[in-house]
Amino acid sequence: MSNASGSAAAQSAQASEKPQQYDVAEIEARWLPFWEEDGTFEVDPDDTRERRYVLDMFPYPSGDLHMGHAEAFAIGDIPARYARLRGYNVLHPIGWDSFGLPAENAAIKNDAHPADWTYTNIDTQAASFKRYAISADWSRRLHTSDESYYRWTQWLFLQFHRRGLAYRKDSPVNWCPKDQTVLANEQVVDGACERCGTQVTKKALNQWYFKITEYADRLLDDMEQLAGRWPERVLSMQRNWIGRSTGATVRYEVEPAEDGADVEPIEVFTTRPDTLYGVTFMVVAADAALAEQLVTEEHREELARYRAALGSVSDIERQSADRERTGVFLGRYAAHPLTGERLPIWASDYVLADYGTGAVMAVPAHDQRDLEFARTMGLDVRVVVDTGEEDPAVSGTATAGEGTLVNSPAWEGLGKQEAIARAVDVLAERQLGQATVNYRLRDWLLSRQRFWGAPIPIVHCPSCGEVPVPEDELPVRLPADLRGEQLAPKGQSPLAAASDWVTADCPSCGEPATRDTDTMDTFVDSSWYFLRFLDPQNDERIFDSSEADRWMPVDQYVGGVEHAILHLLYARFFTKVIHDMGLIRFDEPFKALMNQGQVLNGGKAMSKSLGNGVDLGEQLDAYGVDAVRLTMVFASPPEDDVDWADVSPAGSAKFLARAWRVAQDVASAPGTDPTSGTAALRAVTHRTVHEVEQLLEDQKFNVVVARLMELVNAIRKEIDSGAGAADAAVREGAEVTAQILSLVAPYTAEDMWAMLGHEASVANSTWPTVDEALLVEDTVTAVVQVKGKLRDKLEVSTDITADDLEARALALPKIQKYIEADGGVRKVIVRAPKLVNVVTG
RNA sequence: GCCCCCAUAGCCCAAUCGGCAGAGGCAGCUGACUUAAAAUCAGCACAGUCUGGGUUCGAGUCCCAGUGGGGGCACCA
Numbered sequence: 001m002s003n004a005s006g007s008a009a010a011q012s013a014q015a016s017e018k019p020q021q022y023d024v025a026e027i028e029a030r031w032l033p034f035w036e037e038d039g040t041f042e043v044d045p046d047d048t049r050e051r052r053y054v055l056d057m058f059p060y061p062s063g064d065l066h067m068g069h070a071e072a073f074a075i076g077d078i079p080a081r082y083a084r085l086r087g088y089n090v091l092h093p094i095g096w097d098s099f100g101l102p103a104e105n106a107a108i109k110n111d112a113h114p115a116d117w118t119y120t121n122i123d124t125q126a127a128s129f130k131r132y133a134i135s136a137d138w139s140r141r142l143h144t145s146d147e148s149y150y151r152w153t154q155w156l157f158l159q160f161h162r163r164g165l166a167y168r169k170d171s172p173v174n175w176c177p178k179d180q181t182v183l184a185n186e187q188v189v190d191g192a193c194e195r196c197g198t199q200v201t202k203k204a205l206n207q208w209y210f211k212i213t214e215y216a217d218r219l220l221d222d223m224e225q226l227a228g229r230w231p232e233r234v235l236s237m238q239r240n241w242i243g244r245s246t247g248a249t250v251r252y253e254v255e256p257a258e259d260g261a262d263v264e265p266i267e268v269f270t271t272r273p274d275t276l277y278g279v280t281f282m283v284v285a286a287d288a289a290l291a292e293q294l295v296t297e298e299h300r301e302e303l304a305r306y307r308a309a310l311g312s313v314s315d316i317e318r319q320s321a322d323r324e325r326t327g328v329f330l331g332r333y334a335a336h337p338l339t340g341e342r343l344p345i346w347a348s349d350y351v352l353a354d355y356g357t358g359a360v361m362a363v364p365a366h367d368q369r370d371l372e373f374a375r376t377m378g379l380d381v382r383v384v385v386d387t388g389e390e391d392p393a394v395s396g397t398a399t400a401g402e403g404t405l406v407n408s409p410a411w412e413g414l415g416k417q418e419a420i421a422r423a424v425d426v427l428a429e430r431q432l433g434q435a436t437v438n439y440r441l442r443d444w445l446l447s448r449q450r451f452w453g454a455p456i457p458i459v460h461c462p463s464c465g466e467v468p469v470p471e472d473e474l475p476v477r478l479p480a481d482l483r484g485e486q487l488a489p490k491g492q493s494p495l496a497a498a499s500d501w502v503t504a505d506c507p508s509c510g511e512p513a514t515r516d517t518d519t520m521d522t523f524v525d526s527s528w529y530f531l532r533f534l535d536p537q538n539d540e541r542i543f544d545s546s547e548a549d550r551w552m553p554v555d556q557y558v559g560g561v562e563h564a565i566l567h568l569l570y571a572r573f574f575t576k577v578i579h580d581m582g583l584i585r586f587d588e589p590f591k592a593l594m595n596q597g598q599v600l601n602g603g604k605a606m607s608k609s610l611g612n613g614v615d616l617g618e619q620l621d622a623y624g625v626d627a628v629r630l631t632m633v634f635a636s637p638p639e640d641d642v643d644w645a646d647v648s649p650a651g652s653a654k655f656l657a658r659a660w661r662v663a664q665d666v667a668s669a670p671g672t673d674p675t676s677g678t679a680a681l682r683a684v685t686h687r688t689v690h691e692v693e694q695l696l697e698d699q700k701f702n703v704v705v706a707r708l709m710e711l712v713n714a715i716r717k718e719i720d721s722g723a724g725a726a727d728a729a730v731r732e733g734a735e736v737t738a739q740i741l742s743l744v745a746p747y748t749a750e751d752m753w754a755m756l757g758h759e760a761s762v763a764n765s766t767w768p769t770v771d772e773a774l775l776v777e778d779t780v781t782a783v784v785q786v787k788g789k790l791r792d793k794l795e796v797s798t799d800i801t802a803d804d805l806e807a808r809a810l811a812l813p814k815i816q817k818y819i820e821a822d823g824g825v826r827k828v829i830v831r832a833p834k835l836v837n838v839v840t841g
Numbered sequence: 842g843c844c845c846c847c848a849u850a851g852c853c854c855a856a857u858c859g860g861c862a863g864a865g866g867c868a869g870c871u872g873a874c875u876u877a878a879a880a881u882c883a884g885c886a887c888a889g890u891c892u893g894g895g896u897u898c899g900a901g902u903c904c905c906a907g908u909g910g911g912g913g914c915a916c917c918a
Contacts, residue, residue, distance in 0.1 A: 233912070236845060240914050247918080270918060283918090325916095350916050360918045368842095369916055440917055564913085634866070635853065646853050648867050654880090655866085661881095694857085703855065706865035713865090720882080783861050788899040790861055829898050835860050839898045 022657040024624035024747075031750045031760075032131065040761045041135045043091050052088040053551045054080035055530055055590075056134075057559030057567070058095045061121035062102055065128040067599040067606060067616050067644065068560075073134050074629040074744065075596045075638045075701065076558035081135050081743045082696050083555075085767040091551055092135055093533040095142040096122050099150070099522045101179060101195065104452040104487055111484035114452040118145055128617075132625055133746045135763060142536045144525035149532065150454040151475035152542045153525055156574070158457055158468050159581055165211045166446075168466070171354075172287070173445060175203035180489030181449045182207055184521060185442050186241075186566045208447035208456060208518065212573050216242050216439045219572055222588055229592040231639065234564040241565050243440025247271035248424050250361060250433040252282060252334040252343070258296060266290070266334055266345070269356035269438050270363075273427065274419035277408040278363040278384035282334050282345045283327065283373065285353035286310060294345055296331030303328050303347060310349050325350060325373040337432040338410065348373060356438050368398040384408050385416060444570065446521045451478070451487050451494040453519030461506035461513035470507050476515065493517040526567055527574040530554055530589060548584045557590040560598070568593070594699060597641035599632075606644075614644050626745035627653040633744050634705040656748045659712050659741060663734045663752035667725035670757030677729025678722065679774075684714045685733045686774040692740055693770075701744075708740050731756070736768050784809045785837040786818040802830040809836035 035041065056076035059069060080092040103114035110117070122143060129136070142149055160166040174183040178198040182205060187194040212219075220242050223235050247270050254263040266282060284290045286307055295303045306328045327348030334343045343361075350369050351360050364374035365383040371392055374381055381393035387403035389395070405414050411422040427433035447456060455476045457469040469476055479501045487494045495517040496502060506513040528542075534551050535543040559567075568590075575589040598605060599614075606613040619628050630652040635642040674682065688711045695704045715733040719725045735756055742749035742762045753762035782794040782805060792814045796805060806828055809815060815838060819825055822840035829837040 233845065237913055240844080243914085243917065245917070268918080272918080348916095350918095352917065355917045362918090367918065369918075372916095438917075440914095561912090637854085640854090643853080646867080648853090651867060658881090700855090702853090703865080706855070709865050716882095781861080785860080785899070788860090788897090793861075827898065829860095831860065835899095837860080837898055 022660045022748075024626070024653070027747045027751045028131070028625060031747050032133070034750075034760060035133070036130070036138075038761065039139075040763055041092065042137050042139050043089065047089040049087060049089040051091065051551055052080075052083040052556075053091045053554045054083060054556045055093070055533075055554045055558065057557070057563065058097050058526070058529060059125065060097045060100060060102075061118055061125055063121060064124050065132070065616055067614055067619075070132065070616050070619075070628060071599050071632040071642060072558065072560065072596050073129070073132060074632040075594070076556075077134050077629075078633070078696070078701055078743045079556045079558075079594075081746075081763060084135065084763055085739065085742070085765065087766070090135075091140075091533070092137060093140040093142075093536075094129065094134065094136040094138065095140075095529060095533065095536075096125070096144065097522065097526050097529070098122060098143040098145040099453045099519075099525055101450060101452070104450060107452075108484060108487050113480065113483045114487070115145070115480075118452075119143075131620070132629070135746070140533050140536045142529065142532055144454075144522070144529065145452070147475050147477060148537075148539070149529075150525070152532065153454045153520065153528070154457040154469075154474050154476060155471060155542060156528060156578075157454075157520065157524070158471060158474075160210060160577060161458070161468055163577070163580075165214065165577060166208060167211065168206055168208050170204060170206045172202045172204050173207055174200045175205075176200055179450075180491050182445055182447065184445045184523075186444075186569075207445055209443040210446050210573070212444045212570075213439060213441055215573050215576055216244065216441050217437075218576055218587070219441075219569065220244055222572075222576075225588050226590075226593070230590075231561070231593060231595050234561065234568065234593065234595065237564045238569055241441060241569065244437060245271050245439075246435070246437050248273040248427055248433050249357070249436040250276070250337060250427060252337060252361070254294065254345070255333045255335070255342075263294065263332070266294075266359050267357045267433075268359050268361045269436055270361055272363065272366065272420070273423035273433075274405060274408075274411065274414075274416055275363040275366050275384050276338060276361075276423055276427075278365050278382045279336060279343060279361045280364060280374065280380040280382055281343050281362045282359065283348050283351050283362050283370075284330075284345065284359040285351040286327065286347040286349050288353035288358040290358055291330065291347040294330050294332050295347070299329060299331040303330065306347065325369075325376040327373065327377065329377075337427070337430075344379070346373075346377070354442065355440070364398065365392045366398050366400055368400070371396070371398040382407065385419075444521075444573075446524055447518035448521055449491065449493040449517075450489070450519055451482065453522055454525065455495065456516040456518050456520060458516040459504050459506055459513045460516060461508060461511065463511060464506055464508040464513075467506055467508045467513070473507075493519065495519070523566060523570050527570045528578070530557075530571070531578070531584075542583070545583050552584065553586050553588060554590045555592060557593045558596065559593075561595040564595075594638060596638050597636070600641050600643045600645075602645045603643060619649060623649040623653045624656075624747070626656055626748045630656065630705065630745050633701045636702055638699055638701055655709060655712070656741075656745055658716070659708075659737055660748055660752055662712055662715050662719070662730075663738060663755045665719050665725045666731050666734050666756060668728055668731045672728045672731055674728050674732035677727050677732060678718060679729075681714060681718045681722070681727070681729040681733055682771075683774045683777075684711060685729065685736050686768075686770050688740075689736055689768050690770045690775060696743075704740065705744065708737065711740075712737055738762055739765055739768065780833050782809070782833055783835045784812060784815055785835070786815060786822065787840060788837060791815060791818055796833050798833050800833045802832040805832045805836055806830045810838065 056073055080090055084090045098118050103118045106117040107114040157166055174188050176183055176193040176198055178196050183193060188200050191200060193200055250268050250270060252266045254265055257263055291303060327346045330345045330347055332345050334345055336343055362370040364371040364381045366385055384405060384407050385403040386406045387399040387401050389399045392398050402416050405411050405419045410426050411419045414422060424435045457476045459467045459469060461467050479498045482494060482498055502514050504513055504515050531543050534547040538544060571589050576587050578584055579587040601612040601614055604610055604612060627649050631647050631649045632642060635647045688707050692704050692707055711733060715730055718730055738749045738752035739762060749762050750760060777798055779795055780798050782796045783790060784792040784794060792812050794808055819840055825838060826841055827839040
């Protein structure tokens with residue numbers, strides 16, 4: 001670390017009269033420029049100490065910083081600053097996720113270019129971040145909308161494309177009518193657009209996808225590495241989202257068509273191959289091509305009518321469970337693979353076109369949906385698993401539990417699990433099917449019909465088809481001259497209207513061709529930014545692999561739980577692909593994850609519509625940066641929400657002033673040997689450090705603050721009514737206070753450190769070494785219970801023997817009285833030196 | 842419907858292994874200082890741990906059932 005000449009610390013230390021009172025504005029004004037000039041938090045590339053990478057999820061530049069940012073970054077700064085104090089070489093970078101729709105909407109409204117709004121907001125936020133005193137390395141700052149960044153986003157796309165992991169297909173996709181763009185499954189919440197809340201519709205479009213499904217198993221199985229270091233609920237959400245289910249594929253032959261032509265067999269996926277003998281009919285997804293292929297001429301019109309009717313049913317209605325079952329008979333029959341029985345084939349909307357094979361074998365006795373359909377349509381119900389429950393045909397409730405297989409010649413009498421295994425074997429032997437794994441996870445739809453994103457670097461050529469833009473021609477830049485109304489949503493990308501831009505020579509044959517006009521989902525940008533932070537200025541490569549070896553994976557990632565699936569799953573996927581490309585050796589990007597809670601006001605999330613927003617800037621002006629940060633950290637454990645109505649930034653400011661005055665009162669000279677100080681206070685100080693180390697490890701940051709308050713109280717007492725301000729233990733305590741406080745309240749801590757006569761910065765000071773001898777107490781209060789109830793106490797030496805302790809406890813008059821009253825001693829439990837429990841009667 | 846998490850003082854929250862229910866703060870009250878107030882300092886009070894069972898010498902902590910709150914998934918075959 002470099003040291004700026006004429007440091008503020010030196011000036012402050014030299015000034016013989018210390019500042020008279022705690023003045024927040026003055027303290028902020030003193031230290032903010034110092035850190036910047038000093039480069040206190042910049043990473044030294046030649047530093048060979050052990051490394052730590054601490055990362056906060058980078059912000060989206062929507063206006064200025066708000067209370068949510070304040071909480072997240074106050075919390076994320078703690079592990080970064082603590083690692084620094086423990087002597088690690090710490091990377092703690094900052095950047096902006098700066099592509100995205102709001103910039104575009106603002107540009108349309110203001111007749112401007114999205115870059116104007118974006119970079120203005122970034123400047124505003126950057127200034128606020130600096131004031132907020134995050135210990136970030138500003139020299140590595142990046143913005144995903146910079147050409148120097150999205151060039152590499154495009155480069156990655158090309159690598160995915162080359163590996164067959166980026167492809168186009170026609171498919172019914174989620175379409176937001178308001179934003180006029182497609183959405184990924186992950187961006188549809190309860191049938192509505194995650195961003196604007198508009199009901200999402202389906203639209204058949206040709207779109208780009210990333211083949212994340214090819215990584216489903218690894219994404220699921222590698223979560224083992226994360227267990228215990230990621231919040232369990234995030235892992236469970238990802239597990240649910242990937243939704244692996246194991247079962248079997250079964251092939252059903254279909255009767256020939258009217259003209260005698262063969263009809264392709266139907267394949268179905270089932271998790272319950274044991275119920276094969278209970279199949280009484282087949283159902284295919286009404287909206288799948290399969291339904292059309294299977295329907296007989298006689299029923300074609302009926303199917304068409306049914307499909308037309310479905311178009312008007314919303315996803316919400318469709319998914320409601322208590323809806324009546326509908327469907328049409330297709331006129332055709334399949335053959336049961338084991339019994340040859342004729343099974344009528346139906347089409348219904350309760351079977352999903354894009355899960356499994358889009359067709360199911362219906363086992364109404366043991367599947368509730370099939371049962372409801374069977375009862376509605378008057379189809380057979382055949383019990384093949386005896387669970388001891390009432391006949392589903394009578395009760396209307398399918399029995400899905402454990403039981404004994406019946407009416408199933410090939411596996412009669414087996415239990416459910418054995419029967420499943422046996423069924424898979426039988427199917428495989430007779431070549432009628434095989435064990436199969438299915439996923440809920442779908443491929444990631446990444447193209448967007450919007451402007452403010454990274455253009456997809458593909459050229460469409462009439463003769464060569466889909467041609468990647470050569471890597472040395474990257475980036476494919478966004479046109480700088482589109483603005484205002486030209487960016488308004490029209491159902492196709494605004495880039496399509498930029499005719500100069502669209503026209504390109506085919507990189508393969510040189511003939512006139514057109515550029516792909518879609519841009520990438522902004523989640524693509526954020527799926528790899530943590531790697532670019534390692535080497536943000538590299539023009540030659542996406543990043544230097546040796547830097548990745550040195551820093552990655554991220555030791556501590558901090559961000560909101562709202563990204564539990566989207567960003568975190570995508571980033572894990574990208575990391576695995578980049579690993580497979582040979583650029584990195586690890587395949588999980590974030591070793592540990594911490595989710596901070598939200599900031600609420602009056603029990604509710606702050607929002608404009610509720611009018612309960614709290615302005616961060618006003619809070620900072622009123623109480624100071626340190627007090628706001630301290631309040632965020634002290635209010636509750638990091639993962640819990642903070643309700644601003646329940647906390648007291650004024651109380652935090654009061655504590656900071658109290659801590660500051662302790663440093664101001666210290667009357668001994670810098671460098672005074674602490675061992676000459678009062679032992680009792682020294683013990684408190686060292687016990688505090690010891691405990692704080694564990695609390696930081698356990699991420700109980702709120703308790704760290706509480707312990708610090710106790711320490712300050714103890715020092716205050718020593719100054720006022722103990723050994724006095726000149727005692728060496730008082731100095732030691734004040735220095736430790738400044739160091740621990742620096743994790744949360746850097747301005748105050750820095751000022752205290754300077755008042756105590758140290759060179760700045762406290763952020764790079766050495767964490768105190770705990771003197772184990774001071775932790776040992778020579779006496780302890782032993783508790784004496786009678787029948788588990790506290791009856792008396794004893795002051796005893798910590799090394800007292802069990803026998804001694806028992807004897808002393810039994811000799812206590814009070815205890816004697818209880819023993820007599822309760823009929824004598826039956827048993828004595830001794831846990832020396834802390835507890836004796838006398839069992840009477 | 843399925844799965845997960847939580848419940849301690851008026852409020853936010855502590856409580857290594859099962860061992861004194863309370864560390865810290867907010868709000869409240871009393872006193873000192875002050876002409877007064879603010880600030881500051883000193884001190885005080887408040888719950889028996891959501892309910893009901895169980896295990897144990899002993900349960901906030903472990904087990905079972907329930908209530909209340911939060912979250913995730915949900916026609917995924």
